Amino acid sequence: MKDFLSRIGPCRWELSMEAQKGMHVPGLVYGDEYIIDRLEKEEALKQVANVACLPGITGYSYAMPDIHWGYGFPIGGVAAFDMEEGIISPGGVGYDISCGVRIMVSHLTEKEFQPFADKITAGIFAAVPCGVGSKGVMHLDEKELKRFLSDGAERAVDRGYGSREDLLSIEDRGRLENAGPERLSGRAIERGRDQMGTLGSGNHFVEVQVLDEIYDREVADLFDLHSGSVAVMIHCGSRGLGHQVCEDHIRIMSQAMAKYRIQVPDRQLCSVPLASPEADDYLASMKAAANFALANRQVIGARVRDVFQRYFPGVNLTLLYDVSHNMAHLETHCFRGKRKRFCVHRKGATRALPPGHEDLPVKYRKSGQPVIIPGSMGTCSYILTGTALGAEECFASTCHGAGRIMSRHAAKKTARGEDVRKELESMGIHVMAESYRTLSEESPRAYKDVERVVSVVAEAGISRIVARLKPLAVIKG
DNA sequence: ATGTGC
Secondary structure: OHHHEEEEEOOEEEEOHHHOOOOOOOEEEEOOHHHHHHHOOOOHHHHHHHHOOOOOEEEEEEEEEEEEOOOOOOEEEEEEEEOOOOEEOHHHOOOOOOOEEEEEEEEEEHHHHHHHHHHHHHHHHHHOOEOOOOOOOOOOOHHHHHHHHHHOHHHHHHOOOOOHHHHOOEHHHHOOOOOOHHHOOHHHHHHHOOOOOOOEOOOOEEEEEEEEEEOOHHHHHHOOOOOOEEEEEEEEOOHHHHHHHHHHHHHHHHHHHHHOOOOOOOHHHOOEEOOOHHHHHHHHHHHHHHHHHHHHHHHHHHHHHHHHHHHOOOOOOEEEEEEEOEEEEEEEEEEOOEEEEEEEEEEOOEEOOOOOOOOOOHHHOOOOOEEEEOOOOOOOEEEEEEOHHHHHHOOOEEOOOOOEOOOHHHHHHHOOHHHHHHHHHHOOOEEEEOOHHHHHHOOHHHEOOHHHHHHHHHHHOOEEEEEEEEEEEEEEO
């Protein structure tokens, strides 16, 4: 596969259409030597070529520098489909529908925070149920759950979690319109009822961080980011409910595909034409799951604020932004001079709207959209913005995180959870986790260097780096 | 990612 890669610009590699029979477009991989070297050892490139074979794909099959192997589509992949000839695929969104990140920033200094670090870490761990199968913040009956599924973070605010002002700092204002809660299976509903306000497991986390480097003074001022200030980052998704929605529609589409005569190089790429009842059904269900994720992060955010209030009454944790990195979105883009609607799949990739974009909240029109890039455990995280070049070249998209280089299984063999915990504590990071297994699977050695990932998208010009954050305390499933 | 899977 790597023989078909050629460098076509700064941090850009094209995967030739010769790489595989049936490709409609080439691949475009963002990376430097470090990234490309690690790519070779995986099957992710093959997945980039597979995605290029799907009907109606436009431009390129894109790979962000944090790309790694996923279900059908690579994680770190972006693919835009023409509304008439294109398809939609649950594999292009992922099992954790609307998994995403939010960051809340304060004017509290690290020095003020440290004496209370243990108590706050334990307080968050107690306030936010963590781990596989975690439940307990709210017990929703079916009717109330469905309100969350149609109204997203708005419903959480109506129930007293956070403020209406928060909604202006959430992608899509915290609510995807035209969601179809009534279309979800009984099993999906059942799995969601007790999971609102829960973190889950895997790479999900709540992290207390400190702003430790500002790269773009002007934008940082606009975002109210100041060196030495404490922030809280939350990474989680739609839990068992979103997982069930994905599973249900993979089954439906696998069967429906023959009817539409869609042929795919890998059965995990099962998809249906965008103009089909199965596509409508998936989109409406996916939006309901996304609204669950948006509400979930809103509830968790409000509960974390409550913990800080106990020790620092009056200190604000202002929501800077909340972004999803597992979504399919119907969007208008100007691509190679033509303005058209596309279904943009971003799986382990973040939307990154450029300065001036009309869908941005007014306060971010000048800077461009805040993009939140969590690092791996114990490493730094970043705040970026979208750029005009990214809007033009890759449907206003960028990376989403460090990206795995080791499977969970391989990671577990390199270090025990207890050792990972000790390593983090020796770095001065407070840790509370539901399971040692997760700590071992999420060891930073299992991930790429996030700094390299972020510098690739910056050098390629599809994002700008605004600020870096260092972890102080981590709460995990 | 996941009421994790051979």
